[in-house]
Amino acid sequence: MKSTLLKFEEFVGKYVDEDVHQFRHGLVIDDACPSEWIQKVQKIRLSLPLDSKRPTVDRRFFRDDEKCITAMIENIVGDVLESHGYRSKSFDIYCNKYLRILEYNRKGAELLPHTDGTKTCEDTNRKSSHTLLLFLSDCELGGCTVIMDGEGDWSKQSNLIVKEECLFSHDDANGQPGQQQISCNRNIDHITLGVQPRCSRIFLFPHKWPHAGEMCDNIPKIVLRAELTLVEIET
Template sequence: GTNHDDAGRGAGAARTHRAALPQMRFLHYDEPGGDLAPHVDLARTDAAGRASTHTFILYTRDCAEGGETGFLSHVPASRTDAATAIAAVAPRRGRLLVFPHVAPHEGRATVSVPKVLLRGEVY
């Protein structure tokens, strides 16, 4: 079922969600070298008991070099366990990246700063 608040709206009226993604947050990387180790994201549960399934990243600034979100074959279990790089998404203003929480990924080291993004969950 949908989770839209349609009370008092006529046919064709815009629909609004009851909750506006309360877990969204801005992340700022202000220094060169800022990165995030390989990981998978954890699901969050909202007030209605729904678990999130996907992560979204909205890049708010271009980074000429570095700062990519890299997708991996797996999360390495140790320093000697090398993961295969599958894809990399460069930070570009207005680019929206959506992926399943279970997708192994990393934040590659920033070179051009600042890197600023909005991150949240999709339910």
């Protein structure tokens, strides 16, 4: 398993919830999802009806009452926290059962810059803090999830293309947990980082990190989106 902790120190306190107990960083996780489980997720995806009401992205919706997807997500995030020196049992790690699968099937499709809102679980009353993306396809060109610098007119950007120097890569080729300290190299597009879609890659980040979807070149781009509660338990 390869995992990298993303520390956007300039965002802390400005784009992360004021709750001091919230986990303030992002995570990119590779090679943590068993292939059999990914095949199961794909089978569930293909069994769901396709909603094509939106012009840029098709969607499928899944209510995971039996935790056949969410339990694995919670376990993976817990294991990664442990690998980075956090005690997973000291965090409330909970994945909301309402999942969305987004499918970009048209070249040039993009997701405009925005921040995500919180979702409260109807069963547990937990309030989500993080967005989790599980990529279910590879995109060698385009389709990155883009973290914006949050400055000036970042929300007005469109037709985003990620420059090579902003693409995510693991620091440690041996697969050991790494820490990637991101400096905000501001450019005309306000792009700080682009995370390339890779099948079974997980990208987790706080709801309040400004982000967007780069224009797709390789299609389809398929990603499962979930809301996660990731907060430190008060003792």
